[in-house]
Amino acid sequence: MIRRELTNRLIKGGLLALGIGVLGFIIWIQAEHWQPNPDKPVQDRLSVPNPERATEQVMRVQPTETAQASQVTGSATPATTPDFTLPALSGELISLSDYAGKPVLINFWATWCPPCRIEMPAIQHVFDEQDGAFVVLAVNLEETHAVIQPFVDELGLTFPILLDSDGLVTWQYRVLGLPTSVFVTPEGTIYEQYIGPMDETFIKEMLAEMSKGNRTSGESDVPPEY
Numbered sequence: 308m309i310r311r312e313l314t315n316r317l318i319k320g321g322l323l324a325l326g327i328g329v330l331g332f333i334i335w336i337q338a339e340h341w342q343p344n345p346d347k348p349v350q351d352r353l354s355v356p357n358p359e360r361a362t363e364q365v366m367r368v369q370p371t372e373t374a375q376a377s378q379v380t381g382s383a384t385p386a387t388t389p390d391f392t393l394p395a396l397s398g399e400l401i402s403l404s405d406y407a408g409k410p411v412l413i414n415f416w417a418t419w420c421p422p423c424r425i426e427m428p429a430i431q432h433v434f435d436e437q438d439g440a441f442v443v444l445a446v447n448l449e450e451t452h453a454v455i456q457p458f459v460d461e462l463g464l465t466f467p468i469l470l471d472s473d474g475l476v477t478w479q480y481r482v483l484g485l486p487t488s489v490f491v492t493p494e495g496t497i498y499e500q501y502i503g504p505m506d507e508t509f510i511k512e513m514l515a516e517m518s519k520g521n522r523t524s525g526e527s528d529v530p531p532e533y
Contacts, residue, residue, distance in 0.1 A: 388495050415482045422504040
């Protein structure tokens with residue numbers, strides 16, 4: 308009788324240990340399965356206050372595997388102004404350094420980003436109004452010609468649309484959300500890096516400040532790469 312009771316207890320203890328082990332294995336498998344994949348681009352929404360600036364909605368992005376291979380680290384404005392060469396929607400190759408000596412607005416955007424659509428007409432209007440006083444380079448994130456062209460035609464955009472098909476340039480500029488706008492001085496330094504949709508007043512203010520040489524927190528003392 309005692310031996311049978313002891314045997315039953317051993318069997319029950321073994322079954323309990325086996326059950327705990329299986330449960331732990333299931334939990335481990337689920338944790339591995341749901342672990343975020345850093346190589347897969349992520350697009351979600353982040354609410355931002357101050358609707359007067361039309362910055363209530365920003366699209367957050369994560370770089371692709373190719374972009375992550377670059378030497379840039381961190382998430383702040385880069386210390387230098389990385390030069391780049393990208394194909395334009397028109398088919399030509401355009402480099403940032405082509406416009407040395409002129410103020411440049413680099414705008415990172417995508418057609419799936421509602422705030423980008425909000426600000427594009429403002430950028431176009433100021434670009435037309437100032438008639439060559441500054442350069443706009445609109446860097447599209449990882450979309451195809453077939454997707455971008457209808458968007459450009461609908462809004463009547465006339466400044467260069469550049470194709471960042473692997474996300475490398477977007478990552479080099481440490482872009483955390485779309486739209487992001489980078490104001491580059493004629494000397495090639497980053498004057499300001501702004502996340503969120505801009506209105507005409509803000510764009511004009513930034514260009515005016517930049518032309519006067521007023522420094523902001525976004526500008527670096529490090530000489531530009533190009």
